[in-house]
Ligand SMILES: CSCCC(=O)C(=O)COP(=O)(O)O
């Protein structure tokens with residue numbers, strides 16, 4: 001029986017182009033001025049320190065960390081410290097009304113239907129929990145954040161590590177085989193399967209089907225009947 005659905009964001013609920021061309025571009029353009037403006041704040045100091053730890057070099061200056069973060073943005077590195085500072089920058093963007101987040105048209109209806117059936121919904125994204133809440137709170141389809149009961153980012157673990165999915169199932173208080181994970185990335189689906197989760201791959205915008213995993217083009221293609229999950 002499917003009791004929880006955990007969804008990825010980029011490429012699954014939301015287009016890769018929105019994340020790359022709008023969110024990452026805003027973070028890149030605003031990174032230096034944001035960190036200089038908010039330099040004394042504990043959350044910024046903490047992100048800078050976390051970057052030094054991730055880089056394995058505690059002697060890095062703030063300027064060197066900024067250079068590193070800019071490189072990591074260009075490499076699409078899913079570093080927890082970068083994701084933390086990006087979330088803070090996007091908070092300003094959303095609150096200023098600079099953009100609303102993209103979600104595919106099938107997403108709000110499917111989430112609402114699953115929730116109405118008593119299935120708990122959660123997010124697992126490389127984006128920070130703050131960034132996740134902002135994204136679903138400011139979509140082109142309205143505020144969807146209230147549909148979710150759980151939010152997981154890379155502080156839970158890496159998305160390609162099966163242990164992350166075991167931790168998420170435990171946090172959601174269900175067995176791994178009662179969780180359906182949705183993602184556009186094979187390595188994430190492989191890890192979820194290794195941890196015993198059900199999984200469906202999403203091939204959005206004409207992407208090819210995921211190798212080794214049932215693949216849907218839209219949330220509307222996902223049929224949940226008791227213990228089985230089919231792709232229609
Ligand atoms: C939470 S919105 C930004 C998502 C993000 O920063 C990212 O790197 C996308 O990762 P995902 O795990 O959602 O594919």
Ligand SMILES: [Mg+2]
Pocket residue numbers: 008009010011012183184185
């Ligand atoms: Mg993704």
